[in-house]
Amino acid sequence: MLTSVLKIGFVVAALTVSANAASAQTSPSGEALFRQRCGSCHTVQGTQNRMGPALQGVVGRKAGTAPGYNYSPALREWGRTWTVANLELYLAAPRTAVPGTKMSIVAPSPAQRAEIIRYLQTQR
Numbered sequence: 485m486l487t488s489v490l491k492i493g494f495v496v497a498a499l500t501v502s503a504n505a506a507s508a509q510t511s512p513s514g515e516a517l518f519r520q521r522c523g524s525c526h527t528v529q530g531t532q533n534r535m536g537p538a539l540q541g542v543v544g545r546k547a548g549t550a551p552g553y554n555y556s557p558a559l560r561e562w563g564r565t566w567t568v569a570n571l572e573l574y575l576a577a578p579r580t581a582v583p584g585t586k587m588s589i590v591a592p593s594p595a596q597r598a599e600i601i602r603y604l605q606t607q608r
């Protein structure tokens with residue numbers, strides 16, 4: 485019993501170390517998380533919209549303004565800019581942050597949200 489607890493603790497520690505090692509580089513873990521959790525609906529390539537709007541340059545951009553994307557009225561009329569703080573609120577609970585938005589996906593882990601937002605900041 486005690487040894488299995490210790491083993492689990494060791495595995496968690498090992499995973500934490502490797503995650504830190506990964507983010508010390510040019511944040512491949514944020515990129516990997518974006519691909520996994522956002523990439524089916526969003527690109528960071530220019531104005532290429534998918535089911536969701538293109539997210540290149542989204543940090544500092546006014547919400548609801550990606551060219552050619554058909555936003556919900558809620559997001560189009562929200563009127564705010566995507567700061568890190570607003571992205572954090574939206575990714576934690578999109579429909580609480582922007583009632584009526586058609587994005588329902590959440591990124592439940594605060595650490596993963598931070599990684600994804602850091603990655604988006606590099607996609608200018």
Ligand code: HEC
Pocket residue numbers: 518521522523524525526535536537539542546547548549550554555556558559560566571574575584585586587588589590591600
């Ligand atoms: C199942 C598809 C889907 C996934 C997965 C998804 N989104 Fe979205 N996203 C959307 C849709 C649809 C919209 C448009 C919402 C609206 O118009 O109300 C949107 C809008 C956004 C916006 C607002 C952009 C703007 O131009 O105002 C941001 C930021 C965003 N998503 C970030 C993310 C991030 C980061 C992830 C990954 C954690 C993610 N989304 C995952 C579908 C998705």
